[in-house]
Amino acid sequence: MKKMEKTTRFARNLLAVAAGLTVAGLAQAGEVEVLHWWTSGGEAKAASALKATLQAKGHSWKDFAVAGGGGDSAMTVLKSRVVSGNAPAAAQIKGPSLQEWAAEGVLANIDDVAKAEKWDSVLPPVVANVMKYKGNYIAAPVNVHRVNWLWANPEVFKKAGAKVPTTWDEFFVSAEALKKAGIIPVAHGGQPWQDFTTFESVALGVGGTDFYKKALVQLDQATLKSATMDKVLETFRKVKGYTDKNAPGRDWNLATAMVIKGEAGMQLMGDWAKGEFIAAGKVPGKDFTCAAAPGTAKAFTFNVDSFAMFKLKNEANVKAQKDLAAAIMSTDFQEVFNLNKGSIPVRLNMDLAKFDDCAKLSSKDFVDTAKSASLVPSVAHGMAVPSAAAGAIQDAVSQFWNSDKMSVADAKAKIASAAMTK
Structure with a gap:
């Protein structure tokens, strides 16, 4: 996951997921080597939860952790391992990068796991399609983060006599x-990915879903050069005017x-x-407000986040790999992992009784x-377009900001022009 999530705090009970799992497959115990970049704080605990899950099934876990929040270092190491014919069982890869790896012929087909676990019926098609290459599952999804959120301090809004906005016009009022x-109206961290995150929400809120898909998923040139894009950029610049002079370089969690x-x-x-609000002892709906970014409620x-499964030769290790894929999508793991991550389960049929109001709203909107x-x-978070184009668009957006x-x-x-980068 991106470096922005490094400081996310996990509750101590993350490993409890293992307790509810039955020990199975002891006769075919294998080793599962997993490449990830969850190396700090709570992220490391996330990896530990998966480790505990696999050990409960009788397999051994080999940690292949590479420091570096955005995963760039991990990808460099992974490429050298794959080229040398020594790929790990699974690696943390997401979005269009999954298809890029699959096109190289190095990812395993895990349709048998997906069919047995009924993934097609519990995943939205748009998410399932990201996990597939030429119709076959090659990765298992871990969670869903919603990007288009607006976080607000209700006490401060009351003091200013303002209301939490639902449109961009209301936002500026x-x-x-x-x-x-x-009061500083907008807390912002002036880093390219944060600028891009804001731009994405403005584009969705001003232009609507169809505009967003054409411009930032399909990279349609006519849409990118349209009058609607003028309005998006004008609104985006106006948001900048309500940030403070100390914003450049600020980490996202300091803005929170x-x-x-x-x-x-x-x-x-x-x-x-x-996660930052919760860690500070704040209660959703009382001490802080979570609302869809202006104009994006629907x-x-x-x-x-997802784990790509690589082709393996050892039969016991293949069994361990399949158990890993099944465990990632299990209701037990989905619940405990996401309760403490701030995200929501990627499964559509989850019991959300233990989740807070923000998560419940997120899940309802996810289903709807x-x-x-x-x-x-999300184009800003590597889910919409190939990495080269996303990086070039991000640079252009930040230059304008x-x-x-x-x-x-x-x-x-x-x-x-950036959208044409290959």
């Missing part, structure tokens, strides 16, 4: 009221802390921000948007 009350402390009114950020930008075709992949002199027309041209 509220931002102005917060500013007049001496500004909202928690009442120094700022609101933040546009994915649901990993919830849409959902998803960021799904899956039915209405408004469930869209950081340059008051760049015109909307120039920014639009830069973004359209």
Whole structure:
């Protein structure tokens, strides 16, 4: 997962998932080697939960952890391992990168696991398709993060006489009221991925789902150069005007802390921000508000973590690999992992009794948007387009955010050009 999630805190009971699992497959105990970059704090506990799950099934776990939040270091190491014919059983890969690896012919077909566990009936088709290559499952999804969230401090809003906005027009009215009350309206961390995260929510809220799909998933040139994109960029620049001068370089969790402390009114950020509020002892609906980003209540930008399964030769290790895939999608693991991660289960049929109001809203919207075709992949978080194009668009977006002199027309041209990067 991205470096932004490094500071997410996990509750101590993460390993409890193993307790509910039956010991199986002891006769065919194998080793499962898993490459991931969950190496700090709570992320390491996430890996431990999977480890405990596999050990409960009688297999041994070989940790292949590579430090570096965004996974760039891990991918470099993985490539050298695969080229030398020594691939791990599973590796943390997501989005279009899954298809890029599958096209190399190195990923395993795990349709037998998916069929036995009925994945097609418990996953939304748009998510299932990301996990498949040419119709066959090659990866198992771990969780769903919703990216298009607005987090707000209700006490601060009350003080300013403002209301939590549901449209961009309301957003700027509220931002102005917060500013007049001496509060920083928008907590933002000026890092390219955070700029891109904000841009994504503005594009979805201003342009709507169809515009978002055409512009930021299909990379349609006419849509990227349209008048709607002008409005998106104008709105995006206007948001910048309500951030503070110390925003450049600030980590996302420090921006969240500004909202928690009442120094700022609101933040546009994915649901990993919830972990910061919870860790600070704040209660959803009382001490903080979670709402869809302005104009996006009927849409959902998803960021799904997943593990790609590599081709193996050892029969016992293949069995361990299949058990790993099944365990990742099990209701027990999905519950305990996501309860403490801020994300929601990727399965559609989960009992959410233990989840908080923000997670329940997220899950409801996840299910509803899956039915209405408004469930869209996050371009800012590697789910929508190949990494080269995503990186180039992110750079163009950040250049515009950081340059008051760049015109909307120039920014639009830069973004359209970046979308053609191969």
